Amino acid sequence: MTHHICLPDDRVAILGALDLERTPDGVRPRRLPAWTRPRLHDGWMDLIVSHAAGVRLRLRTGARSLALGVHVTVPDMGAGPLPASFDLAVDGTVLARVPTTAGDVLSLAVDFADVRLTPGPPETVRFDDLPPGDKEVEIWLPHSATVELRTLGADAPLLAPTPPTGVAWVHYGSSISHGLEAPAPTLTWPAIAALTTGAALTNLGFGGNAVLDPEVARAIRDTPADLITLKVGINIVGSASMRERTFVPAVHGFLDTIREGHPDTPVVLISPTPFAELETMAGPTAPDPETGRQHALGSPGAGALTLTGVRTLLAKVVDVRADPALHYLDGRELLGPEEARSLPDGVHPDPAAHLRMGDRAARLLLGPHL
Numbered sequence: 001m002t003h004h005i006c007l008p009d010d011r012v013a014i015l016g017a018l019d020l021e022r023t024p025d026g027v028r029p030r031r032l033p034a035w036t037r038p039r040l041h042d043g044w045m046d047l048i049v050s051h052a053a054g055v056r057l058r059l060r061t062g063a064r065s066l067a068l069g070v071h072v073t074v075p076d077m078g079a080g081p082l083p084a085s086f087d088l089a090v091d092g093t094v095l096a097r098v099p100t101t102a103g104d105v106l107s108l109a110v111d112f113a114d115v116r117l118t119p120g121p122p123e124t125v126r127f128d129d130l131p132p133g134d135k136e137v138e139i140w141l142p143h144s145a146t147v148e149l150r151t152l153g154a155d156a157p158l159l160a161p162t163p164p165t166g167v168a169w170v171h172y173g174s175s176i177s178h179g180l181e182a183p184a185p186t187l188t189w190p191a192i193a194a195l196t197t198g199a200a201l202t203n204l205g206f207g208g209n210a211v212l213d214p215e216v217a218r219a220i221r222d223t224p225a226d227l228i229t230l231k232v233g234i235n236i237v238g239s240a241s242m243r244e245r246t247f248v249p250a251v252h253g254f255l256d257t258i259r260e261g262h263p264d265t266p267v268v269l270i271s272p273t274p275f276a277e278l279e280t281m282a283g284p285t286a287p288d289p290e291t292g293r294q295h296a297l298g299s300p301g302a303g304a305l306t307l308t309g310v311r312t313l314l315a316k317v318v319d320v321r322a323d324p325a326l327h328y329l330d331g332r333e334l335l336g337p338e339e340a341r342s343l344p345d346g347v348h349p350d351p352a353a354h355l356r357m358g359d360r361a362a363r364l365l366l367g368p369h370l
Contacts, residue, residue: 003063003157007149011158014149015138016055016202018219025071025122026150029055029141031204033222036215043115045209047075047106052141053178054191054203057149058164062134062156069151071122072103072142081105084142087186088127090135092195094186098125100142122150136161140185143178143203166198167366168224172216173231176273177205181348189334189349192358197366199227210235211242217254221261228258228265229365231331233272233310234347238294240283243303244313251317255326268327268365269318271311273335273357275347278307293346334360 008027017029032049040046074081088096102123107116141147171190179188194201236242277296282304285294318328334357335349342353
């Protein structure tokens with residue numbers, strides 16, 4: 001490689017990250033601002049904020065070969081390290097996918113009761129045989145891993161990229177939006193929708209943690225956006241972390257904070273996609289040790305939330321606020337109950353369902369705002 005830079009560098013834009021954590025050897029993208037980190041009381045939330053879902057490098061070059069120096073940390077939650085790859089797109093079309101082959105492995109349970117780090121080496125991710133001529137290149141980082149960016153080499157000069165011209169889209173959601181079960185970073189449904197439409201995505205999908213944290217609302221408030229979508233409900237019902245009495249004002253407060261920075265920006269409030277166990281029964285949920293499918297345990301008492309109830313409450317919030325730039329979308333329009341076979345554990349979409357959701361999101365969410 002005749003051209004070699006250390007990251008970060010002005011010739012490479014890092015998109016989809018709200019913080020770049022400096023390390024001795026480079027920089028580690030994080031999906032919430034640095035000021036939020038001391039407030040992230042939950043260890044799992046802190047970890048998945050560092051997962052690079054939707055984060056990508058953008059550069060302009062005539063290079064036919066690129067070499068990205070990285071150090072990756074991949075989680076293992078008992079079934080082996082999650083698959084992690086780097087996807088390269090030119091002018092919005094994915095042309096190459098390179099799986100990570102080295103790096104650290106972080107073995108853990110979701111409750112962080114047992115955490116073990118198996119150190120691994122850094123690696124160089126190579127992309128060869130790129131199309132000739134100047135081009136806009138995006139390298140999508142693994143959505144299921146923490147990535148330290150170190151260096152970038154090329155066989156032609158690296159030029160400052162042109163800014164994305166598509167809709168600046170900020171999306172908030174749960175693991176379904178984070179997409180840990182998708183096989184590659186450009187195969188999560190938000191990434192599919194973004195690539196289909198040319199939207200500039202910031203993916204704030206946090207597995208297990210879409211619980212209306214005020215820090216997240218402030219981060220969205222302060223992030224430039226042409227469109228904001230909020231997929232709310234599944235984690236709150238699934239963890240039984242709120243009752244109706246607290247859920248409704250929490251949604252209003254989340255929206256109020258966002259409106260402080262985005263008074264007129266279109267906001268779409270999206271209710272949960274189907275999960276049969278929680279449609280009419282309250283959480284919390286627990287996995288079946290034999291099948292892995294989630295089962296509702298039921299939470300007795302007045303005001304316990306179900307997905308059916310949450311959909312009604314979210315639609316009412318939109319109606320009550322009478323905000324012409326606030327819209328409601330029933331999540332079952334992205335993935336319907338008749339597609340239950342596409343939910344291997346009862347809640348998370350399989351790769352084919354991610355493709356369908358991405359296509360529908362491109363039409364239902366981004367289409368009206370292009």
